[in-house]
Amino acid sequence: MKELKIGVVGCGNIFNLAHKPALKNIESIKVIACADIDGERAREGAKAFNAKAFQSLDEFLDLDFDVVEVLTPTYAHAEIAIKALKAGKHVIVEKPIALTTEEAEKMVQTAEKEELKLFVGHVRRFDKRWVQMKDVIRKRNILPMHIRKREVQNLPFPAHYWYWDENKSGGVALDLGVHVTDFLRWFFESEPLEVLGTGKAIKEEAKSNDTFDHFIMVVKFEGGKTGIAEVSWAYPYPSRYGVFYHHVDIIGKNGRIRYTPLDTPVVGVAKANFEMPRFSPLLSTFPDAFERELRHFFECIKKDIEPKVTAEDALIALEIAEKAKESARKGEVVRL
């Protein structure tokens, strides 16, 4: 089997922190081009792989290679992914799949029409913790009925950064929300029926951008199962450590599973002058999860097989989060 040739679009945070180290570790591929609207960043990225740097997307896509990794801010996912598919490349795009389900549907349709792969980086599905938890649930027949998952951090970026702009990131409800909505659907193995969403603007960055930085969803699934998602960029952790905090509580007909990194003190206090337990600065998962994800996607492309998490899964994860935002606006439950 020939070596896959990869081009990267978007050489910012998620590229530098997660994808670059992972791509470097994978032997069976070669990164041949890096593109970014910021020429300096493109050159920086390209240098790491001895690849070509591009500022123009069209010139980048004219090049002959197999897979495009779309690692740009969310609002640019759909346009770039669709162009890449039309240019005959397979696409791996970071989560959320797109800013809206409408855009995401177009991406899925384009991939089908072009008979090319479209994969979405739902990296939680490759995280050892959750993979093993899922495995234990299956082996011990836990039958989850109630899952609470919290994914929270103190987002360390200033107010002008794209994350804080609803029109660019979709806000925390989408950006972290899709991780949890996908997690719930993955663990319940059921389809969602309706969702209640409610949010708050806690930090100044959220208030000045008229977005939420703290968001709750109650998602009801088929079979009386309920998921509670809490996502936040406003947890008052010291941002210089980039602490990202997960908490999972699963209550099933045959048992309970919980995971929390904070489980010893009677009153645990996290303030700016404390260092909290952490595993990887600024990342919400282990670096090897990204590597496992990318290896899996590359293998699926080479062998033409179905991935563990499909673009349709990503689309539904987005739909739940989108409806949760709609629910928060209306103050009422929204059906899916």
Added chain:
Amino acid sequence: MKKLNFGIISYAHPHALRYASTIAQSRRAKLCAISGDGANSDVAKGEAKKYGAKFYKNYEDLLKNKNVEAVYIAIETYRHKEVAIRAAEEGKHILLEKPIALTLEDADEVIKAAEKNDVKLMLPFNPRFTEPLIKAKGMIKAGEIGALEYIHAISENVKPPIFLQGLDMSWFLDINKSGGGGFMDTAPHGIDSLLWLTKSVPKKVFADIGAKIYGFPVDDIGTAVLEFKNGILAVLTAGWGNPKGYSYGLEIKYYLVGREGFLDVRTAYPDFTVYQDRAEKIYWDRPDVRGIVGSFVTAVLKDKDVPISGEDAKKNLAIILAAYESSRKGKVVHIDL
């Protein structure tokens, strides 16, 4: 020192065991009478013997005992109204197990009876008498975590029939007697903590409560999302979702998010764990029950206000009932408090 003479009416609610031992150990109270109404009459009788208290088959006879000044009522919830009103009429001060009653109308009658007969009426919501939560409340007041923004409260217990062997708790599974299952049983504690910590009341609730785990005829787990008038957002999870082997047993926890800090409050009661074929937690002290009994005794003996009044408990019940309504209708319910 003047001691308050206590009677305990019924051992239907297992908390009676804890209250009996606490009252009996108190330097300011004396356990002098126990009645065996409702479930667990035999247990009540055995306890009377153990504490040297006079045993009555029914509460009417206990209420006629002039020596009894105050009663702790642990009878099945559907009889709270009847018994509390009669106790008030007989001039006994009342410590009434939660929830106050099955309906708001019944709660009103209980409150009115206490007022009319000039007796104290207190409801026991335990967590605000636990040391970690008192500490957290103090830290919030001192501004240590900035303005309070979000609370996730957890009030979860183990599956009830397994929890206490030798006690008949089947009435907890009869909605006509208990008013609800795991959520009705444990959520009032979380609600009380939320009212106490936020110093506000919710204006909206959305809840999902159901018989999800055990196949009981009543709900066993519930979640409520509450928006408070002062802008604080809260999620409360409550019920009986903890399996037998869950090492945390009874779990009363709070995650408190302020603008400038985060408090992680857990392990409500001091314990140690015994490991044999299974792990068992032994609560070697219950400062919450001591605090409840102590403050009630003080209110009666010194004629002061009780820390948790009938009105507070009625408000609590209104929120619980609104949560059930929301779950039934699948809609957000507005609360007018």
